[in-house]
Amino acid sequence: MNTAVPVVVVGASAGGVTALSALCAGLPAHFPAAVLVVLHIAADAPSLLPNILGRAGPLPAHHPVSGEPLRPGHIYVAPPDYHLLVEPGGVTLTRGPKENRSRPSVDALFRSAAYTYGPRVIGVILSGMLDDGVSGLYTIKRRGGQAVVQRPEEAEYDSMPATALREVEVDHVVSAHEMGALLTRLVTQNFFPPEDNTMTHDEERRLDVEVAINREDSAFREGVTALGRPSLLTCPECQGALVQIDEGPLLRFRCHTGHGYTASTLLSEVSKSVEEKAYQVLRTMEEEVMLLQRLGQQHEKAGRPDEAQGFYTKAREVMASTDGIRALAMSNQRLSTESILMQRSED
Template sequence: MSSLPLVVMGASAGGIPALRALLGQLPADFPAAVLIVQHIAPDVPSLLPEILDRSGPLSVRQAVDGDPLRPGQVSVAPPNQHLLVDENRIVVTHGPRENRMRPSIDALFRSAAYLHRERVIGVVLSGLLDDGTSGLYTIKRRGGVAIVQSPEEAQFDSMPLSALREVEVDHCVPVTRMGALLDELVRALPQAEGNTMSEAEDRRLEVEVGISRGENAMALGVTELGEPSLLTCPECQGALVQFEEAGRLRFRCHTGHGYSGSSLLSEVTKGVEDKAYQMMRVLEESVMLMRRLGAQCEGQGDLLGAENYYNKAQEAEARASVVRALAQSTERLGYGADPALRTSADD
């Protein structure tokens, strides 16, 4: 195990201003490697490393698979790739998405905690939903330090609030105080191991890190991590197993996709919404067609046929209104799309 301290940071919506402010506070001789997952659109080239590189004295670059971990080097996850760590190097993979995300904050945090244990400091910043909570819990259980941005100053407080609810956080501070705190903590990290995980938790961590690295989930034993849930994966329709972590439900399918309870609800709700809009489209198209057929009958003098088509069009229009209300209410049940993914996070 490397003795180099690691600071792993996770952010989503509203995270870029927080990252810029935080990196601007770190000194040029910062003695830890820094790795960042910021949720960004998967199909847009990222300018995030260049933006963050102008924030302070530390060098910031997009993570490259196989690069060594170096003190004072900041590495940012590439679009649509997981950023992980090995003992002494960076690992970039195209493993299954987790909580609908690739890169995943949880995947980075778990991989850091798996090998580097008490040498890891995890930081959760502004964002929606709960990516980062499970990974921060793992860092804490493996003897590392857990830090969360103060929810009241975060642009989006869902991720900080989720972490605070589920993890025994060591520090909850505004970004303006994080730089000095990190510098102090990094220079005083303990040398002794502080792992408090059970054997079963260690085994699950090993499997989940392997999945994020792109290894075969079935061969790793993903189906042995929990009980069958009777639910299916929204991405691949594979069977999901469910298990508890710190009293909260999590899910994995046999191909490797992972979900917290909140992210799974969001995906299931989105599926219902999509189907409702498809049904609404079919009904509205039938209304347009029946009106045209009615008009044709009317033009040919077939008033009875025209009335029949017009009546059916009214019935279909009423049904479409019901389905439209269903689609809109279902949309409100979900957590909505992450603003960080609607456009390039480099804006």
């Protein structure tokens, strides 16, 4: 196993194709590290990213197969609906539980790289929404690796890099066009720093469990419920109980089946659920109105006008009470910690 191959892991989301193309354009033909990329994409959408990145620069890019060895000067792109994980000397693809509603997950890739390669890892956060990848980048730093972030003001979507800068002790902040030269310098000049693992025993245990979860092991059997303290919140995906995980400055959650969320993503999902539930209540009430009206019509045809009027009156009362539910559904906003902080700064 070639565990000496340096590893660069890159995460992006919205606006990430432009940034990834600029990064790859700046890498030399003989780049001495393996590059692994996760771009959050829909599970049922074909990915043309390897073709795009292969044309953007001199390095070949492709979707790997599970068990494929890591080679310097190659770009490995996570395929849709699979986590891309780093193993000693190679990669593996899994369909472990989603993180932040995403598979592939930036955090899953970053944690597996930190777990396997420690200080031989460089983590890169590019354009994207919310705070995907920040937990994984924090883990890379705790295991002695280096953290590189795209300059937020030049990113198409600045939330991911801005959150990384706020929550992680980042080593370098550069534009996407400068990143290739920076990564080349870091890999060629000083890539094997002394072991600088600052993780506590509890953090190491949590990393063991979370990497195992992404490898498709049972979250419950691995002891996910012992990674934090019970919360009163439920998983938006499976409605399982969520465990609250305090990770340095970060607040995260996992359910016993393995789904993971940052606090910001969970807030976004919960606020989205408010609108969905409001429309479900609205639908149910309007169906009640339709049924009451048809019962009224039935009694009217049967020559019972007084009874028919009772059904019509009740239908009008229920219809009137839907106004508040409709207003709630239409006025509800999908929240995130970033949107709240931005609104606060504008006020």
